Amino acid sequence: MHRLSGPLPGPHVAVTALMHGNEYAGAIVLADLLRQGFVPRRGTLSLIFLNLSAFARFSPQNPIMSRFVDEDMNRLWDTDSATSVPRSSERARVRQLLPYISTVDRLLDLHSMLWPADPLILAGPSEKGVSLAESIGTPSLIVVDDGHRAGPRLIDLQHFSHPESAAQACLLEAGQHWTWASLRTTQQSVRRFLSISETEKEIQKSDALLKVADVTHRITAHTGHFTFTELFPSGALIPHRGTLIARDGHDEIRTPYDNCLLVMPNFRAARHHTAVRLARIRPAKAV
Incomplete structure (x- = not known):
């Protein structure tokens, strides 16, 4: 230090x-x-x-x-x-x-x-x-x-x-x-x-154009078999509500609203660890 x-x-x-x-x-x-x-x-x-x-x-x-x-x-x-x-x-x-x-x-x-x-x-x-x-x-x-x-x-x-x-x-x-x-x-x-x-x-x-997103859902892996349907990059925007993005054992993980932002998907999520955060983007503004 x-x-x-x-x-x-x-x-x-x-x-x-x-x-x-x-x-x-x-x-x-x-x-x-x-x-x-x-x-x-x-x-x-x-x-x-x-x-x-x-x-x-x-x-x-x-x-x-x-x-x-x-x-x-x-x-x-x-x-x-x-x-x-x-x-x-x-x-x-x-x-x-x-x-x-x-x-x-x-x-x-x-x-x-x-x-x-x-x-x-x-x-x-x-x-x-x-x-x-x-x-x-x-x-x-x-x-x-x-x-x-x-x-x-x-x-x-x-x-x-x-x-x-x-x-x-x-x-x-x-x-x-x-x-x-x-x-x-x-x-x-x-x-x-x-x-x-x-x-x-x-x-x-x-004075840059910034994008602020509020996390609405923190998806935690409840099994040791959490898998995404594809290799989504962090920042991927899923346009349609109800889109299947992952499976946690027998459970399906779907987007809860249109234009859902995926934050830092973890493709090696262990049980009880955060697998992905779902976020809603605030209206864009110049600050």
Whole structure:
């Protein structure tokens, strides 16, 4: 964890990478900032490498293995999860970081995706997250959701999601793991995130044409035999209500409305894991 302080007063902002040890585009961007000697003009910038123990296990021969050591770190971000048994490498790290992260005013959490997909920003459950994502302005798709059944993500932390807190957070899904395109997207999003924190004014929204989608259904696999009818990319728009998109054992999964957006389909969904999120796009607007 690196804490960089500027000469002028300002917010405490943070960029986090390596929540999952095999998603290292964000770590490259943070390491580049450190090598360049970047110092914020205002306030404090924290660059945090979250799960170095998982990253230390990375091997090109089995790149999926290093996602975590004991359990998914991005399902543990509340006090109960961090302190409960069984104890794990990830719970110990969350417990270590929680007090510090609770001092952050704005946070961008950097991720990538296993399957080919266009990039997006997950704004979490609050409009505060949407406002921050709109200010960053890239990528152009912003998804509003309430996370996973398995547990809370970093952006779901009460410090960021509670309506009485001014703190904001969002999560970048930069595209497919280990691609140059994902690295470039991460660089652009981090650059924009840092630039909006360098001004004394209130956060200014990007002038890009953005698309905001509200998740209405979180589809969780109830069996070990969840299969999609085809390899839908994340961001696929299914035009007709009632379209069959997957089967979960004997159950059919169909779209609940016209123009249904599929968010991050998981083609290896284990039982009780999120298989896909279904979202409705808000009317487009220039912001």
